[in-house]
Amino acid sequence: MNKVRLVADVIPPRLIVARFFPEMQQAVDDAQAKAEELGREIEELIEEHGVECGLMAEAMTEAGKLTAASLKARQKSGEAEPEEVELLKHASKIMSAETAAKKATKEAEEALTEATLKKYPELTEDEIRTLVVDDKWLTDIAELIEAEIEARTEQLTARVRVLTERYGHTLPEISDRMAALEAKVSAHLAAMGISA
Structure with missing residues (x-):
């Protein structure tokens, strides 16, 4: 679905959302907060273990990023120590949860936008x-x-x-x-x- 951007001068969408769909807005906010929290967890793992000689240093890309592909590649390489494997699995689980939370956020935003669009003619x-x-x-x-x-x-x-x-x-x-x-x-x- 293409992203729809609402522009209304007389009745901004935020007013309709605040009055008629506060629980949907709360769902969007909660999903965003969850995605941000998981993102911070990943950043903390990278800061703690992604440095040179860290447990996840070998899983980092050449650009210094941690991606799902680089995690899988390191896990499949067979060169990782058991402690590193556990950390890689944990990081992979967090990345999957973050992806799911971002998807949930997007879906909640789309549902809210659609509900707001439908509400305008019904006012x-x-x-x-x-x-x-x-x-x-x-x-x-x-x-x-x-x-x-x-x-x-x-x-x-x-x-x-x-x-x-x-x-x-x-x-x-x-x-x-x-x-x-x-x-x-x-x-x-x-x-x-x-x-x-």
Whole structure:
């Protein structure tokens, strides 16, 4: 099946998915998370055992990659030690699971896209109003208001910091410091023989 990309300005597909198909979206997210987790496991195996003199170093391709073909080739070579064979089987099992998870993700995405496409013509006027006004416009307005409040708060905080630095010392503190410095200057002048 060719991949379909939905483009809709008034009612974006994400709004229909969020309102009508949250469990299908969750299935896509779960499948993606599983595929990513398995991908990380493979990367960890490669980092740990794919280095020079590592147990899987011989199973790596010349480009430094670990592929299903390179794993099978190394297993069939008969040159692998028993510990290496176990690790290769484990890596092969993880790679197969990752492939299955990626396939499940793709199938879940396709099912979600198909369900979303079928839902567009079935939308009632009330559903359209809810999607456009509540889910789209009001959400966008709330986000813009929140961003504006955050920006104004940051500006006020910065201004308060500037004022605190500028007026951080009270007049009596400044007067006391001036008197101390004045006494110090007078003492230096007197030491030099100059009277003030």
